[in-house]
Every structure is written in C-alpha cells, then in structure tokens.
Amino acid sequence: MTRTFTCATATALTAGVAPDGSYYYPVFPYASYTRMTDQDISDLWAYMQTVPAVSNEAKGDDIPFPFGFRPLLAGWQTLFLEPGPFEPDPEQSAAWNRGAYLVTGPSHCGECHTPRNFLGGPERDRALAGSTAGPGGEKVPGITPDSKGFSEWSRGDLVFGLQFGLMPDGDSFSGSMGEVVRDGTSHFTKDDLNAIAEYLIE
C-alpha cells in the first residue's frame, strides 16, 4: 500500500528507511509503527516540533555480525515487514478496534510479547504468545487469552496494571515493562486502557 507522506519521520515510521536511504534495525519498532494512521503520524510530528532539542551523542550499536550488517536489513524487511496502516475489523466494536490499533500499532506490545524466529522476525501466527528474547534477553510472558498466568487477569486487572504498574498479586512490573508503564501506558486515557483490555481479554 502506498502512502502519501514525503516527510522523513513518516518514512522512518512506516517503511523503516532513514533519510540517507539506509535501513533501520528492527529494534526500532517500525514493523508496528507502520500500522499507525496518517493522522496520528502527522500529529506526532507536529508535537515533536515543539519539543526542545537536546544534544546527545547516540551510542554505537553492538549487534553481532551478520545481524549488525545493515545492507542485510533489506532482506529482513522483505521477509518480515508488512507495511500499511491498521485495518479495522467491521465485525468488532469500535472499542475493540481501538484496542487492536493501539496494541499492534503505536504501543507496539508485540515487539516484546511476540516470539521471534532465528532471523529475528516476529512469528505472526503466535502473536503475543510470549518470548524468551525480550530486551536484554528478558523473558516476556504471553498476553493471549490462553497464556498461563495472564488467562487469570480480568479487564479491570489489566487497566489497573497499565495505569499504575501493579499486577493483580501486588507485585510491580519489572524490567522493560516497568518502563512501558512509566513512560507509556500510565499516560493513556482511561478509554484507551479500557479499549486495550477489551481487545486483549475476552
């Protein structure tokens, strides 16, 4: 699907391509961001223009060969990037579709919760089933309705957890999920959190 953007941010988010034409490593979750609507990407860009610039030297990457060999990323994209915005399911409610959009697009939950194959591609038929290869080698639990542990969660548990970072047993989310809540979901509106719960929990 072709999109009408010309700005570099949109190309980065939807096609994983840098302004100089090189490919980004998929650790930048453009395989999810490509599901974002044109409107949300434009709004994001407008907001980013208002954020003061800081000078910060980007750290070099330490990805082992061959995965750190940037030209191979063209092949990775051919195999695993399915570009194009989210398509709502007309059979489902507006809230369910909003939740599906947030989870698969801007919130990129699957980047950590979906298992990856040996080439680092997402196993799409096992979406959100959990992964042993989270950031820094973290173990990431499954968040499908039949995932061990998560199957016990109510929608209220999930909304509360994403808002306050606490699990039903009173433990707080640790590791990268703690950051997801702190920098992400704790700032979501209640309607959006409810929509995520409607999508993830039957």
Ligand code: HEC
């Ligand atoms: C950057 C990686 C990352 C992203 C993105 C991410 N998660 Fe997580 N998630 C984790 C990790 C790691 C854990 C395990 C945390 C722990 O054990 O304390 C976890 C745990 C969870 C749990 C607890 C499940 C259980 O059975 O214990 C839920 C629910 C959850 N995440 C939902 C989400 C949702 C919804 C999103 C998207 C809005 C999301 N996560 C995005 C890494 C991530």
